[in-house]
Amino acid sequence: MTTATPCPAAAQPGALCPPAPGAWSVRPARSDDAAALAALSRPFVRSGALRERPRIQYVSDAPDFLVVEAPDGALEGCVALSVHRADPGAGRPAAGVLYNFCVAGHRQGGGLGARLLLAALARARSRSLQTLFAATTGGGRLFLRHGFAPVCPNQAPAAWVQALDPRREARVLARAV
Template sequence: MTSTFSIRPARTGDVAAIKKLVAPLAERRILMAKETVAYYESLQEFKIAEAPDGGVIGCGALHVMWEDLAEVRTLAADGEWRGKGVGHALVETLLEEARALGVARVFCLTFEVDFFKRHGFEVMADQTAVDPQVYSELLRSHDEGVAEFLDLARVKPNTLGNTRMIKFL
């Protein structure tokens, strides 16, 4: 909790607000828009930044990919709240959750390289972060984020040209 906003788990009633936060970023090809059902299916992964008046001013999700690997996804803040610590608070909350779950590495796809560097992420040079056996298991996932992490050809048309980064916890 900060003096001006709080972080809490997402609720079903937040899905419309999450979509509203993502929409302008998706239009600018910074984030990928998802179908409404995808937000409901992954709702337990989301944290919400809430203003004192109850308005949703930010969101972010932690998606576990493997025993020791998770991804920070759909990190967004309302334009009027950018630069006021919303993204920072969300990332720190998601990293705390990753540690609590026993995750050793957290990955992200981002255009905000400097922001994630300030949180200890580094640009991934290659895929050596995943051993061949885990890679073969991850290939079985239907999740688009996993496919993007693995840099699979089938997601190339959807890739936004963002940077793959990782943090070791």
């Protein structure tokens, strides 16, 4: 995930700054958002920050996603939360994994990522998850500012860790919910 400097209080005319926070909504994604989710993710796939997913996967995974919707209906950010059941045999409680977290480049630095992350944390709490994990190929500053810390991958859900592409050299981060 890349970040940008927030817009100054007296922005230049025509500068791309998000409107007041109340004008935006965070909502669960719908299957008909799949094309917009894929389009929003595409620049991050090209940069190597996200793995490529076919459009049909966005349709099937839509229930995992939260989106930030602009007043005009455009999707400007998204994050997905997958739930991994407890594994008592391995001593692991139920956990969540954040994936496909992105904010449109022209909207970065205005707090939309933080709003998405806080909504994902609330969703994780509502599902009685104990820990939330994320993998990042970048610095992970947003995660770190919100209480995530680097952890050994073997602390995360095994199926998710096995699906990580080692060539991407992602860092695994976690925080208690």
